[in-house]
Amino acid sequence: MQATSSKALPQQVPPRAASAGAASSQPVVPPVRRRAFAPLEPIGARARVLLGLGFFVVFVLVWSLATLGGFVSPTFLASPPTMVKEGWLLFTEYGFIGDIGMTVWRVFGGFLLAAVFAVPLGIAMGTWKTVEAFFEPFVSFCRYLPASAFIPLLILWAGLGEMQKLLVIFIGSFFQIVLMVAVTVGGARRDLVEAAYTLGANSRGIVARVLIPGAAPGIAETLRLVLGWAWTYVIVAELIGSSSGIGHMITDSQALLNTGQIIFGIIVIGVIGLLSDFAFKALNRRLFAWAAL
Template sequence: MDGFFAPLKPVGPGLRLALGIACFALFFLGWGIATYGGFVRPLFLASPGETLASGWALFVEYGFARDVLITVGRVVGGFLLAAVLAVPLGILMGAFKPVDAFFQGFMSFARYLPASAFIPLLILWAGVGELQKVLVIFIGSVFQLVIMVGVIVGSVRMDLLEAAYTLGASRRGVVLRVLLPAAAPQIFEALRLVLGWAWTYVIVAELVGASRGIGHMIIEAQRFLDTGQMIFGIFIIGLIGLITDFLFQAGNARLFPWTRGR
């Protein structure tokens, strides 16, 4: 056990998978005990079996697959829009201190503004269509991502830059050949984290003025006190997030193989 709990000691892929499955198993075991054992009323928490049955009915009877696709499209649209703006600006802020000094104060101010507070304004400006929901995700993601990318690029080791200058690299070459390759794996990781936040914003956006989507389904289920459908909708979001996490991790390992084993 001393070796098992050694600080920062890597965990093998087999053990990592087993521990992850065990965590899920304990969660569902506790959920089953609480519901099937009668400790929690079904009105407040549906059992795993009831939740699964509700989810099956959503897909078969109510076309829930379309809601899932609509919500995924909103998340991807807002997230990509934020990434296209935030990543280049964050790189400039991290690489060039005057750019950082110009934008830092505003970005630090803007990142504390809750995206949900903009919903009334966005409805006024863009209506209740898809643009409004995409903009909520954009506002909730872009400022956080700019700050994160700027910090990542600005934290690249200075000795790498000095070595590049010693070898005759230009300023442009230092940015393209040193800063970006050194920061790229962490920028990719920042994108993965911000994508998770984007999911929280799309659900908030779908609570107001939406006729389709996972968030709209959850609100409709709440009106009928159907906790099975509500829980299933939440689980679908978590499942999609888990899949995207694995895709980002696989992409990171493939694009930046020198980071394996960290």
Template sequence: MEKVLKNEEVVKQPPLRPVPKNQNRKPPRNHKWFQPQGDIPHKTYVAISISSILLLFALWSLLTYSGLVDPLFLPTPTDIFQSGIILFTEYGFIGDISITVYRVLVGFAAAAIIGLPLGILMGTFKPVEAFFEPIISAIRYMPASAFIPLFILWIGVGELEKVTIIFVGTFFSLVLMTAVEVGNVRKELLEAAYTLGRSNFGVLRSVILPASIPGIMEIIRLILGWAWSYIIVAELVASSSGIGSLILESQRMLKTGNIIFGILTIGVLGLLSDLILKVAIRKAFPWHYGR
């Protein structure tokens, strides 16, 4: 009897399947490199970034040192470096840099001081959004450079005109993007705050602002990059100082090396400001980025 039961049990057991050959293999180390939103080691990230810059520099050197491109249109890296030395030693280029940085920071700071509170109120209270959004949305699509003749007519060609161009070029987008970020705060958090007895402004202070500040800081970082692009527009018109003015004067004298060096300087300044904000944001809000 026991033998019969044992035979039945043996028959009921599922047959063993062979283990696939590739099942026990470990995934390659770089299997997550091209995974959507996957992470890579920091050293690898830096190495890839540096390689892209070196590749661009190698292509530039190949085109210029080989004579494939006329130096009038694209000077060699050596000529650009020499132009930079001349600008710093003979033309006081450091003064132009300081003036340009001052204009960008003042214009953007004014836009942030006024635009951030307005954007927060628009994203929080629908009546405020309904009142301001049509006007701000319409003006946002008007290029800041189109206002230059009016600014010259209204406020002249002094420093205020340059700062105002930076302000107009960044203010309206900053307001709308901040409003969208604030409006995307999860409704469950608001309902939980109301359940705990918070008032309307209490919810704004204790829930909406803490939840949206990391995103608002990323918006500030993005819009600051736009401010660096608008400074050239501001300084190309009726300006006797700044990097934009130097670029315009170099264009009249066909000094391509000075033009490219001025453009590269703007790019380096913008990159430095972006990196500073990026590091500061991740240090201030490590819980938001999971690091």
């Protein structure tokens, strides 16, 4: 009787063995393999730097091949060694460092002047629709006017001094900043505004604690972009009626058919602009680190 009853009892499966069997029955998902040229696939910081430097290397090699190989006349395009030699002469014999200083001062002076007036107006236009309806048509109209078209009038109004050059940069930057800031502030999340009203905030508190903090990273990015445009305006301002600056040097070099100095001046503008852009990015990441989360 005992043997018969023992055979009738079901076998007990240990819990750990059952869970292991259930886990083994699930399909195994293979790891995702990243592809270098997949759309929107991120790359590492080291690869980004190497690729960026690689383009400049290829560019210089093609430039050297075209000039040193005799495919392009030196009258129209100087070779890289000639450009470096002319740049050295600019610094050692012609006081080019002073021209760089004047150009940098004009760029940042005109840009800061535009930002001081444009950012508050842009915030007001993005916050209150009545202000936007009043200013937006005129600002949009002026945004399409080239800053260089105002140079003859600015020479008549302000002469050939520094104020004329600052005003060219101001006009070229002001209207762009106003509209871009207005769009950034006006794109605030409505749910955050309604939540602030629910918690008892008034109109002033909505602007000071919701709209401006939420739009601050976008406003900083707008200023970074417009600073790059300001470099194009300063060269236009210095090409006419100027006795100093990188644009003035380029004009004098053009009269002498010295393409080495012209190219060197253009490269200096690009290098200074790139350094200022990196500095602006680093400052934005430091001030608004939470925006990248």
